[in-house]
Amino acid sequence: MADPSSYRPEPGQVPDSPGVYKFRDEHRRVIYVGKAKSLRQRLANYFQDIAGLHPRTATMVTTAASVEWTVVSTEVEALQLEYSWIKEFDPRFNVKYRDDKSYPSLAVTMNEEYPRVQVMRGPKKKGVRYFGPYGHAWAIRETVDLMLRVFPVRTCSAGVFKRSAQIGRPCLLGYIGKCSAPCVGRVTPEEHRELAEDFCDFMAGRTGTYLSRLEKQMHEAAEEMEYERAARLRDDIGALRRAMEKNAVVLADATDADLIAVAEDELEAAVQIFHVRGGRVRGQRGWVTDKVEAVDTAGLVEHALQQLYGEEKGEAVPKEVLVPALPEDAPALSQWLAGRRGSGVSLRIPQRGDKKALMETVHRNALQSLALHKTKRASDLTTRSRALEEIAEALELDGAPLRIECFDISHLQGDDVVASMVVFEDGLARKSEYRRFQVKGFEGQDDVRSMHEVVSRRFRRYLQEKLKTGEWDAEDGEGGEVPEDDGRPKRFAYPPQLVVVDGGQPQVAAAKRALEELGIDDVAVCGLAKRLEEVWLPGEDDPVVLPRTSEGLYLLQRVRDEAHRFAIQYQRNKRGKRLKAGPLDEVPGLGESRKVALLKHFGSVKKLRQATIDQICEVPGIGRKTAETVAAALAGAVPAGPAVNTATGEIIEDEASAPAETSSERGTAP
Template sequence: MNPDLRPTPGSIPTSPGVYRFRDEHHRVIYVGKAKNLRARLSSYFQDPAGLHPRTQAMVSAAADVDWTLVGTEVEALQLEYSWIKEYDPRFNVRYRDDKSYPYLAVTLDEEVPRVQVMRGAKRSGTRYFGPYGHAWAIRETVDLLLRVFPVRTCSAGVYRSARSSGRPCLLGYIGKCSAPCVGRIDTSEHRALAEDFCSFMAGDANRFIRRLEKEMREAAQEQDYERAARLRDDIQALRTALEKQAVVLGESTDCDVIALSQDELQAAAQVFYVRGGRIRGQRGWVVDKVEDVDTGQLVERFLAQTYGGGESSDSSRDVPREVLVSDAPSDHGAVAAWLGELRGAAVEVRVPQRGDKKTLMETVHKNAEQTLTRHKTQRAGDLTTRSRALEEIQEALGLDEAPLRIECYDISNLMGEHVVASMVVFEDGLARKSEYRRFNVRGSAGADDTGSMYEVLTRRFSRYLDSAKKAGEAGGAVSTGDGPETVKPSSETGGGTEGAFAYPPNLVVVDGGRPQVQAARRALDELGISDIAVCGLAKRLEEVWLPEEEDPVILPRAGEGLYLLQRVRDEAHRFAVTYHRQKRAKALTGSALDDVPGLGPARRNALLKHFGSVKKLAAASQEEIAQVQGIGPAIAAAIHAKLTGDTEDDSSRSAGKRESENGG
């Protein structure tokens, strides 16, 4: 940390405000807000070892900090968003679209408004509807509505050409354009048509349908059946356009439904736009979590970016009466007040708890989860991205070559019972599941994670050396730690497990910090293997540990290298936990509890979850067993008797007594 960065004690005010961290080139790298500037800024100037890695990286890059006082928390929120938009700081969360969404747009700022498909940033003076998943969906809707609202859809060039020639385009001839270019309708009447089109799209559909039905009945009474038939078809066109938009809530409901899904490095947001009770559009964002924020802060950042006025000067049109969120924003009151100021009326921001709105929120959350999964899958499957990830790992760890084969190990146990380990293999950045392996930790060293890690690595690489020795005797290439040569598969090495252990990795990753890494390194050193790199990934702070270093290596949070290491570590953890659960379930299912009356699978699982093992269950008292949900006093007594052998002892004593009485 720059020693000149910290302001003089007492110089920071305790008022609400917004602060900026700048780097040595005076570029703004982070913007934040605070109810109490002194308390918030002081948190950055503690011992760097106690800071989150993302915060630590930001403070390390900063050379100066300044702040601006504001009157209220709402003003702080407004100024924070304005500065983030102006400076685009690299350590602030910035949501980006997971794809380019098309909108149905009406250019009300033009003399003769036009209906068209638009993408990208919103323009002032243009009314937007959507977004839609596909441009063809917009064109289908517009084609249906042009029967009733024949608004211009042609480009500026086509419009000028028709006006100069005095002949309308094809849509003008077939009645799907009112042809203002040739004077069939004046500009004020055409604008009224465009505004009616916008009203229908905004949810005021029933008014137009009722009006057309009234005109149809009047035409039928006047025996103008041709006009009545046209009106009937117009009504059907409007109803068909409405049917394309799913009804999810009451007709009077206008709301945005926002849900987030996240992992350690990324988050995805999904929004359903509901107007008049119908889903009018859907949109998704993804973000790299370069900033140390919790879920509530992510929601707050999202609301600020979505409604902050950056895409349209007329922000009040975009803010509905109600904003439903999957998690409450961190500063709920200020966010609600700010949105109310934008809309010019009260805005309710809340988490739905029951009913149709909660059901819809669950649907939106599933879409957010799918967005995040799809983004991660695309990111992991891209060859260029995988290559960049391996290069970043090579550079960060100081490896001689990119780690084309990575093996990761994780230990799973419950209070020392049923200790197991997993080995997962990634080659060229992709999982190679055929070479995954599981270990039962059976030695006395398995009492803790470091001892278990030492045992597992020793067993795995002893098998590797055995395979290398067999391959050498058969004339294959051998690696004993003195060079980069690897064992080639042959008939002597065998298939299955033996073949999997025949290939050495370029990098061994362990789930844990420095103790686990040092245990893994010790196992390799004792086997004489020195050409395999070892590192650990600590789950809490995503720090990369090397056995010979006292301080961790901090990889860029948004980098592909850390993302790949995290995927490898999470896969090893999943594989280990799955095996551990199988072992625990088998231990109870095949135990002496099988013939206890009234004890089915659900209750056995509840006992396992509560006590962790049959051994601990046997050591529990009858009263402790009865405290488990679903286990009554009678079943608890039966379990206790079965595991402690009280029934057998009583029977033995009774039998002995009878024998004594009979002189046996």
């Protein structure tokens, strides 16, 4: 724990100007980012008597080991820089909003030649129109199903679209009238795009004009005795009205606004947002945060606005944002929002009428969200804390292992040897710091030597990062002057309190030996053997046996299983790439990048074998001599039969015939 006076700036050193500041810990990791109208006044508040600081602020300043700042011209620039740094450094003491669920949105891919309507989650993509977010994916599908009758826009995947175009027949939706079937040329790209634009206009709230036009067309068809067309238009109008009924009118005058409400206690806060477009509630979101910094309602609102609109532009930012309290720098925030929208944005507190009533509804939702979260969170926090305490007690550690790293080795009968490193902080996976290793130079299944190499490489990189920052000297072990640092997170800069290896005594001994060879003696090591789930410690003949009901054992199992999943997924990816190449492995002088380029260009080994030398020369990076070598090798490999992987003996014709993984084998990348 550092003394704030040890790194306090000298009097007069801090400028009296707007700017952004960063607190760093002893490992140079950014732990807090803030902005200020006056850097001098704001930073002075952190270096007063610790007894007078808020407990969370006191924890932050005693965890920090240095502070630095950047001067900007205006408060708006400070706001923009603060948001960028929070996104880049992910400081542990800044307010972090967590979605209490993953919210789907209705997306129209206007960036494609034939726009597609689909359900999307995750970060937004450029050129795609989004509507929502919705509470449930089925709510989107019900709305889309009703609207496809009137706006028969494509909803199929790229694969289905390409297949229908190849065989000249549309899919089922094309036959039943819920798709205009651009894949077979029933409509031109321009006509299909016009349908997609009408769909977007209707979803954006411009419904009155379109319904009036349909009603006029229905009456005209009836007058001309085109009764079938009139009936079709009547049903279309009914479908659109049913779609509109799913979102009741809450505000008059086709208002576009976002309403933000906050429910909080001393430790946590819940934020709820209602997205109103065209007077109707088009989406709802909710976030929950730990109040790791001393922040009031106005401060929470400011952070919520940054989180909500930091990456949004254009129509995603409404004309009006209604909040329960105005932040201290509300004019700067309004200017920032206007810059993202491209026109003025009103940031205010509703005082009366329908908007105030709707804000009360949003606040009730926030209260319910906070209550539900605390019900779940109570057991979660208690369980994680107990697990870390049990691990510390069982392994006789000085304190709870707040950062745990686990290593696992994976291979296929000694081939394609890889390793994984997963990181858990405070009992939760920190997937952004997972790492993968390729292990080369060993023959056969030598997990012990592989484990020694991987642990050595990881902690050698850690020592190199310390050397760069002057915290460690390669010759005498003493720290030096800290050089300039760009502040970007380093890949291996932060040491764990506990290293877990997947294995028993041999693997634990190898990991401990790797640390001792590097002179690291402040990191504990243990292994978890799969057979009896025993915990092995270095130099001990007998394992530590934790009760089967132990939360500590359960956490170690989760860490070990995650490392195993991550390692085996990487190993299968490497094996899959090698299997796809097949006979190309035998072509002399052909590297991995050019193998990938050939397969990507031709699609499979079978089609590559049928190509001429001139066609092979068309692939970027392939010269005529190489093309002749490839053609000769493929012609002499297996001319008329399936390709054979010489490493495993497996037979593959092309990509389509490669063995597929079962659902139990398939893994997902973090």
